[in-house]
Amino acid sequence: MKIKLEKVDAITVMYIKEDRLDANNSEELKEEIRSFFGNEKKDLVIDLAEIHFIDSSGLGALVSGYKIASTLHGSLKLSSQQSQVKSMFELTRLHRVFDIFTTVDDALLSYK
Amino acid sequence: MKNNINIIVTIPKDTRHLPIIGRVCEKVAQEINCAEELHKTLSNNLAIVLTEGLVNAIKYGSNGQLDNEIHFCINVTGNKMVIRIYDKGIGFDLNSIRPPNFTKSRLEDKGRGIYILRSLMDEVKYHKENDWNVLEMTKNLAKSDSIYL
Numbered sequence: 001m002k003i004k005l006e007k008v009d010a011i012t013v014m015y016i017k018e019d020r021l022d023a024n025n026s027e028e029l030k031e032e033i034r035s036f037f038g039n040e041k042k043d044l045v046i047d048l049a050e051i052h053f054i055d056s057s058g059l060g061a062l063v064s065g066y067k068i069a070s071t072l073h074g075s076l077k078l079s080s081q082q083s084q085v086k087s088m089f090e091l092t093r094l095h096r097v098f099d100i101f102t103t104v105d106d107a108l109l110s111y112k
Numbered sequence: 113m114k115n116n117i118n119i120i121v122t123i124p125k126d127t128r129h130l131p132i133i134g135r136v137c138e139k140v141a142q143e144i145n146c147a148e149e150l151h152k153t154l155s156n157n158l159a160i161v162l163t164e165g166l167v168n169a170i171k172y173g174s175n176g177q178l179d180n181e182i183h184f185c186i187n188v189t190g191n192k193m194v195i196r197i198y199d200k201g202i203g204f205d206l207n208s209i210r211p212p213n214f215t216k217s218r219l220e221d222k223g224r225g226i227y228i229l230r231s232l233m234d235e236v237k238y239h240k241e242n243d244w245n246v247l248e249m250t251k252n253l254a255k256s257d258s259i260y261l
Contacts, residue, residue, distance in 0.1 A: 020130070020131060020134075022127070022130050022163060022167075023127045023130065023163075023167040023170070024127035024128055024130055053134060053156075053159065053160075053163075055160060055163045055164060055167065055225075055228075056164060056167075056222075056224035056225040056227075056228055057167065057225075059224055060221040060222050060224065061221075063219050063220070063221050064221040066219070067219060067221070084156050084160075087156070088160070088228075091228060091231055091232075092212070092224050092227070092228065093214045096214075096216075097216050097219065
């Protein structure tokens with residue numbers, strides 16, 4: 001899975017450089033998130049701008065990350081959902097669980 | 113609605129091939145006689161329904177034999193769309209699958225696939241047909257809100 005990590009103060013932004021998040025690559029994302037929180041880092045923004053298709057496995061990887069963040073009293077926030085991704089979050093009611101922002105900058109501002 | 117589409121596709125039992133599904137769905141959606149602005153939504157919905165169904169077949173479709181393929185067909189006649197996914201695996205009990213827990217404190221990583229199918233389609237059935245497990249999903253395209261996600 002292609003990802004790019006960027007640190008902004010104490011927050012890390014994970015840009016997912018894939019157009020799909022599905023059963024084929026969701027385990028890799030799960031591992032990336034697990035590894036991030038395993039390194040004693042606490043706050044993560046995942047930018048979904050390039051994801052145009054997500055399935056239940058992709059949602060599951062993000063939920064898994066959310067649970068790890070909660071357990072460690074950290075945070076996992078999302079930004080830049082495309083329309084299909086937004087619809088899937090609404091359908092599965094996960095939009096009520098995650099803090100979701102229009103842009104990465106908005107997500108970063110929420111930590112101020 | 114004048115539609116008469118019948119497509120049968122065979123793919124290897126491997127999640128690497130899932131992106132192909134999106135392209136098949138785009139083509140099918142283009143062929144369906146509906147308002148132009150709805151084609152994109154229809155294509156997205158078809159792609160998610162097929163992806164969830166196929167991933168399910170890949171997960172439960174392994175029985176140790178050399179049946180490394182999954183077949184699916186999309187049939188649209190008039191307003192009725194029927195999608196069938198065939199595999200020869202161990203199968204599962206559709207009726208035992210409950211909706212996911214939506215409570216924040218009780219979230220599960222898994223268990224949303226069938227819920228998504230049931231939400232987007234009018235009817236979801238699972239049965240045996242000779243040696244095949246068949247996941248059959250039906251949708252009435254004439255219902256006003258039927259193709260919105």
